[in-house]
Amino acid sequence: MTTTIEQPSRDADRTRAAILFAAQQIFAEKGFAEAGVRDITALAGVNPSLVSRYFGGKLKLFEAALDAALDPRLMTNLPKENFGKLIVARFADEDDRVSPLPMMFRAAGDSEARAITARLLRDRVFEPLQIWFGGDIAAVKAARFMMVSLGFFAYRDQLPLAEFAGPVEPSLRAWLESEFQAIVDD
Amino acid sequence: MTTTIEQPSRDADRTRAAILFAAQQIFAEKGFAEAGVRDITALAGVNPSLVSRYFGGKLKLFEAALDAALDPRLMTNLPKENFGKLIVARFADEDDRVSPLPMMFRAAGDSEARAITARLLRDRVFEPLQIWFGGDIAAVKAARFMMVSLGFFAYRDQLPLAEFAGPVEPSLRAWLESEFQAIVDD
DNA sequence: TCCTTATGTAAACACTCGTTTACTTACGTC
DNA sequence: GACGTAAGTAAACGAGTGTTTACATAAGGA
DSSP: OOOOOOOOOHHHHHHHHHHHHHHHHHHHHHHHHHHHHHHHHHHSSSSSSHHHHHHHSSSHHHHHHHHHOOOOOHTTOGGGGGGGHHHHHHHHHHHSSHHHHHHHHHTTSSSHHHHHHHHHHIIIIIIIHHHHHHHTTHHHHHHHHHHHHHHHHHHHHOOOGGGGGGSOOOOHHHHHHHHHHHHHOO | OOOOOOSSOOOOOHHHHHHHHHHHHHHHHHHHOOOOOHHHHHHHTTTTTHHHHSSSHHHHHHHHHHHOOOOOOOOOOOOGGEEEEEHHHHHHHHHSSOOHEEETTHHHHHHHHHHHHHHHOOOOIIIIHHOOOOOHHHHHHHHHHHHHHHHHHHHHOOOOGGGGGSOOOOOHHHHHHHHHHHHOOO
């Protein structure tokens, strides 16, 4: 006989996780303002009121979703001798993962969500990067990294030019790689 | 006797201009979504219904306000031998003018406003820059310019770090200048 | 088996916002 | 000076939103 693990039809932890997962998808796709609580809970298959009960409201849900999507190790676990090539590959090629960048850019319209974004970006990305870079100009290095990264994603996300859709143009990609490599080499 | 120019208390052109000016201020300050029609018309001192009558709605008003704020000559009228220093000075130091960048970033949350932003950015900035750069890699140069510019403004606007508030840190500024200069020199 | 509690749902609430409609008023013209 | 039209206003409309409240029900121990 096949033993199936009996799952209770009501599980708060699982419901909470389903809402958080759906929130990452919808927030990244529609942005904070246009993403409705009803959209998120419909994707999760639960009732809209559970957002308030489990997360304390839409804004807190956004904070939890963005926090879960941010992982500084995606950058700081790369070898510094090949940092440029590898970080560009990670930024430009991986589409399977929910990127936190669209979520961030499209939350810029809401002042409260923008404040949360700024805080998480500083604590979860900027500070770890600064420590990882090290040295007396670590802060400037981290700033340069943020500028190039934000510029790349803003360009891709907000300026959908036909000639730059799809894969990144080779010489542009080479320039980006050298930019990132120069940050760790300086 | 002092001759005062008699102004009629009702002037459609003046009212239209007042709404457009107020819209630039409010949109840049609050973003598209959080900027209410009532906020804009209150600043202009007119009735909210005039937005629909004179501009055809809030979205069309945003398009007109952004279009009026975009001026490619602010970049293409600079001498190429000192382009880096001068463009950074223009970006970092001028606070008196209504910058279109906050307007653009804080409209990213609304899908329709984002589409308008993308189109205007391409037609009014990217294309003129590409022509101005010239040569066979003009498109890549224009793309690099957009990335560095967007990165700088996104960093300043969305990541209000205490250590980088106020004037740009000198070595960071020098790096930005060399980045822009390299685009025209390559 | 009963009963308490956690889990989930449905519906209404309260509020905001862009827009439209009906009305008022000042200006230019005959 | 009366009148028609353009300019402006006030108020309500209608749709959408996050959240709360009241109620239903499955789970698990006594």
